Structure formats: structure tokens, C-alpha cells
Amino acid sequence: MVISMGMTISEKILAKASGRKYVTPGEYVVGKIDLAMIHDLTGPLTLNVLKQVGYEKPWNSDKIVIIFDHQVPANSTITAELQKQLRKYAKKYGIKLHDVGRQGICHQILAEEYVKPGMLVVGADSHTCTLGALGAFATGIGSTDMAAVILTGELWFRVPESIRFELKGDLKLGVSAKDVILYIIGMVGADGALYCAVEFSGDGIRKMSIDSRLTICNMAVEMGAKTGIVDPDEKTMEYCGTGEIIESDKDAEYYKEFEINLNEIIPQVALPHSVDNVKPVSEVEGIEVDQVFIGSCTNGRLEDLEAAAEILKGRKVWKDTRLIIIPASPRVYMEAERRGYIRTFIEAGAVVCNPNCGPCLGGHMGILADDEVCVSTSNRNFVGRMGSPKSKVYLVSPQTAAATAVEGKLVDPRRYMGDMK
Template identity: 40%
Template sequence: MTSASGGPAAASSRPPATLAQKLVARAAGLDHAVPGTVVMCKVDLAMSHDSSGPRRVAPMLRELGARIWDPSKYVVVTDHYVPAADPEAEQIVRFTRDWVREAGITNFIDGEGICHVVLPERGHVLPGRFIVGGDSHSPTGGAFGAYMFGIGATEMAGVLATGEIWLRVPQTIRLDWHGALAAGVCAKDMMLFLCATLGLAGGRYEALEYTGAAVAALPMQERMTLANMSTEIGAQTGVIAPDDTTLAWLAANGVDAATLAALELSRWRGDDDAPVLAHHRFDAGALAPQVAAPHSPANSAPVTDSAGESIDIAYLGACTGAKLEDLRMAARVLRGRKIAPGMSLRVAPASARDQQQAAREGTLATLLDAGAELLPNACNACAGYGATRFPAGSRAIASTARNFAGRMGDAGSAVWLASPMTVAATAVTGRITDPRDLLA
């Protein structure tokens, strides 16, 4: 490990620190960030989408007479209101496109996928970076060893005007997953289990640090699911130490060799002896597939508790359930099978790039052959926009992050949350089904 100044003497005299503390210290220009203190951090990157971004921050910047501090460090994504389903949505998307052009923002990703997925796949999220996003699931970036969290429109306007933000240095809650996940169990199951075990406020708006052999064995997009759903436990962010898996994924997604070589991965690891607020240990091998009953992720329990519930809509979508790895997991269950009569299986790949790769390798064909309906690369039902909302009286199982009443459609609909494999297994039988039964 090296200090901010690169000197070994400084490193040896610095107190042990968690990964979150090290990331915040770098952003604040400090040798050590003390939990509970308030520091000013320089922002490496800011991200907004069409719902949280231009239409909300533009009026505030105009009133302040402020310009964006560095247009090259602001990424805008359209994903909530595309494709536009009504005149209001059309106006929001049009305003976003016009303002981005007028503001000179070159990092504009228009209708190509969900912000939390397209941001890292374009190489914008790197280990060591301090990033803010205009969406509650912005902690997704923590999967790459970055400090990323969600902020509101007023805070975003301040960031865009100054390039800085105040932050209370968080304490760390360490979540250590030892052992190995069994077949049919994945990161989504880990997070639903944590929602039930720790509760929706269990993160105390602090930083979660995911460690252990089971976490290290996960591919990047599965790690993204862990970091993303840190929000569901009430944390400010969730972080995972970067490693060779991180580097390989970034290289495959176009990050150049010189940038990768300069990342200093050994610097971005939490010290084992750093004080933490809590240290929870879990046996990954003992985890069963999880299902969250309506209307909260905290209503999670082993799939056997919900098995047999009749379902009419199976939804593979969102940043926690329709990335390439998620589509592959669903395809393993669906291969050679058809969805049950009367069942609707809707698939909204999280990004155009993921959909294209799924098509090249045959994963998409497997889903379509089973009877899936393909939806646009956007938030769709997860955000409660567009024509994919669930109607009153419907009973759905979804790979999304939340199932609050009315979020994904009519308040009279009922939504169970599960992994892509459990969603796929349920689509085959028409009832909530343990994916292990079909994988066997």
C-alpha cells in the first residue's frame, strides 16, 4: 500500500483504514479520513439520468448563473422515459437532448441502457474514483472499488457548479461471505437474504464492504448486483476491493492498458485490522434461493416459503436482473423449455451491448425460443414508467430491486422479487419454483 504522497513512511504511520475510508481520504486530499468527521471531496465524475438530471438541475444552474464545472466529467443517460410512452415523456426526453447539446456535454448515452450498467461498460467507473449519481442505486459503482453514492437534484446542482461535495466520513459494516454459492444461487439471493436479515435500515447510511471467498468468486456483473442493492439495506454505498477480475472486465470493455496500469489496485483494499461498526459473517454454501413476498425486499425468505404461489407475469429486467450475466443465468434454466400456458415472460436487457452479446452467443435465442417478449433497453417496469407497468390484480415475479406497492404498476398488483434463475423457473411452471429443481 502507498500513501497519497507515495512515501512508505507516511503509509506506516497512518492508522488502519477500511476501503471506504481510503477512497474518501483520496477524494478529500487527506492521509486518513476519520469516521464521523465532515470533509470536502473533489468529485471525479457525476451522472444523471433523464428523470433526475437536466430537467431538475438546469433551472437551478440558471438561477445561480453557474456553468458545469467540467462538462467532460458529467455523464447523462436516458433510461427512465425512453422509449417515450406519452407527450410528457417526449417533452422530458427532448429537453434532456437539447440541454445536453447546449451545455457541451459529450458523455451522453441516449437510449442504450440503464445508467448503472452503461456507465461502467463505457469505462467511466474505475477503482479509486469518487463518483456521485442522481439515482438511489448509484452505489453500483462500488463493485469496481470506487466510492459512488446517490444524491438529490439540489446536491447535484452544487456538484455541477463546483465539482465538490461535503461528506460525512462513513463507518464501515463488513459483510464477509465465506465458502461458495451452490448451483442455482447467485448475488441476488445474497442481497435478498441481507434485506431480511439486516432490515431496510440495517446499513445505517454507512458504507458496506463485501468481502470473502464467495464475493471474490463472483463475476463483475454479479458484484454490481451486491453494490447496487446496498441501497435496499439503507447504506450510503457498498464497496468491493478491485482485483484481477475487475481489471479483466475493464479491459474487455475498452479501458486502455495505460489507464489500467495506473490504477494501483493494492492501494484499494481495506485493512483487516481497521475498526468497523459491525462485522457480519455468512456461509455462502448454506444459502438457498430467496424470494421476497409483496410488498418489501425485507419480506425475503427461502424459495420454499413461497413455492406454489401462482404467477402470471415473469419479468427479467432492471440493473439487478437483466445484465448479460443475469440473462445467461435465466437461459440456463429455460434452455429447451417453454413458458407455461397463460404466462407472460418479459425480458428487458439492461443495455444494448449486453443484448447484442446475448444475441451473438445464443443466450437471447434461448429466451425468445422459450416464449419471452423482448422489451427496450431501459428501466421499463422497474421505474414504473411506460407500457410495461403491471395491471391491477396481476401477480408478478421480478428480478428488480424493489417491490413496494404501486412502484411497478397498479397498487393492486402483487410483485415477488427473486433471482433471474428463480424468475425463469417460475415462468416455466406458472408457480413460484425453486430453480434448483430445473437445473438438476
């Protein structure tokens, strides 16, 4: 007897990749990988593992990408040596390398150039879940898993339960995708989706741009999820050019389902030191800020820079506050330059750095000293994340970050939008 059961997009992609008709949550499958990515910090560890295994030849050089983004251009002799090793490996096996000049935040480069709907994607970086926004199943893995993938082209997966968030309605002025995902994480907690695939559906996500969807899926891992994912649509196909449209069945089964009314959401902030410590910005306005960072794989895209530029245009960064802005990729950087945003930022008194991860993980460009406060559009505010264990990080949208930079203290950006001025 054949039982016809609906499947989620995640189940369908894992079934396809493992050569099965269907799969159910909890099952272990071995999936064929369509795309694998390593960067300048997890790549060297992967090469170490390959060395220990005693084999290094990739299963398929065309399906591997190496992207420099964490500490690039090299900031020490140690990082220079690590990058040299990766260059050598890429050259030896004809693997595509995004070196200085073509470097950028790995998930943004993958979105712009490599990931297509229906793919099974693994990256040696936890925020690989970002790419689920394009209708792919994308998840982060460690360096040893990555070595196994590079050698065999396969990896075991436990088929995850899916949680669905149905987004309804429209966002209010001054509210962005970042506020939505912070709100959701605050609601379910840092382990609210542990091991699960988190699927975003509804007219709310359909109306959102690809940039916004990438922001939302990016932070799925901050509630413990294996991936964030969105059924592909015309916008996805326009963005990606090609790909296989795989969608959740109407009768697919979900472990949990939530409905989110977008018009009820106001600007949100995750307070130190946990991503689920979320409150409306309006409740904690006034905290003095030493540094503001706009960028990262969460919010370094064109739409984010546009939102920041709208607020910063004709205004100045507060005299005692530093503003660091980092476009996520060369494409984003060039378009922001063409539209005049970069000029706006520099005139406002910000520093604009080359595409890279920046201060997000406390390794490069904008590390915090003891007792400093940073308002950041990135995705983690753990103790010591951006430098000193005594520093504090507040996570917000680009709108909130830009308004905060102008005032030198945490502020609700709706004050800068039309009627609230």
C-alpha cells in the same frame, strides 16, 4: 504524535478526494467528484435547479455523463420534451449523452464505460451504489445536490461507518448473487446499514464475477447503505482496464462485521411489500404469477440472461403468464444475441425489449394492473412500485424468475438443476 490507524477502502477514497491523509467516520468532508451522472428522470429536475440558481455551466463537461434509461425511447410528449431539454444541454456544453441507440441502464453503462477503481462517483439515482463493485466509492444523490456538483465539482459527505460482510465458501447450484444479497437484507433489515458503507470481502466475493458483484452492491441501498463496495482485484482491473487500486487496511475499523457462509444459502424471495420480507423460495412455492420480469440494474447483465436462458432453452412460458426480458445495455444485448439467448427467449414466448429500466419503477413497459402478481429480478417491491397499488411484486434471482415463468407459479429453480429435476 502521529497515530497510525487503519482505514477502510471507503475512508481512503473519501480522504483522497478531500485532500486529507486520513478521515474518520462521522467527520464531514468536501470531496472532489471524479464522475457525475444524471438520467432522463432526475436530469430535468437538475436542470430546473440550475435555472433557479441562475448558472448552468458545468465545472468539467468531461466528468459528467447523461444516460437515458427510465422511459426510453420516449413514451409520451412529456418525456419527449424532458429528453429534448437534456439533449440541448448536453450539446451546448459537450457532455456525453447516451441517447436512443446508445441508451441503457445508467449503472450498467457507467460500469462498462466510465467507472474505474478509486474514483469518487455520484449519480442522481439511488442505485449508484452498484458501482462500488468496481472498487470506487459510488453513491446516489438528489437533483439539487447534483446541480451543486455540476456547478462546483464538489460535494459534502459525512464519512460513513463501514459494515463488513465476509462471504465464505461457494454457492450451491441454482443459487446466485441475488439470493445472497436478499438473504443479507432479510437478515439485517431495510435500515440495517443506514448511512453506512457496506463492504463485501472474503473468498466468496473474490470468486464471484464482476456481474455478480454488481448485483450484490446494487442492493446495498435497500438496507439503507450509502454504498456497497468491494476491494478491487485482478478481475476488477481486467474489467475496467485502468484505475487506482485502493484497498481496506487489515487493521481498518468496522462498525459491525458479519460472516456469511455461501453454501448455506438457498434461493430467496422478498415478499410484498418490503425488500427485507425475505423467505426461502421453497417455503412459498405455488403462488400464481401474471407477469415475470428479468432485467433491471440488479439483474439485467449477461450472466443473468445466461442463467435465464439455461432454464428457458427448449421450454415454453406458461400460457397465462407474461415474460418480459430486458438486457441492461446494448453490449449485453448484442452478446446475448450472439450467444443465442435472445432467440431462446423469443422461442420460449418471452418479449425482449430494448435496454432500459422497464417495468421496475412502474413508468414504462409492463405496468401492473389491480391485483396482478409479478415475480421480478429488480430491487424494490414497495406498494405501487410497478403500477397499481393493489398489485404485488416478489423479488427473486434470474434463475427463480425463469423457472417461475415456465410454471406460471413461484417455484424453486433447483428443481430445474440436474438432480432435482
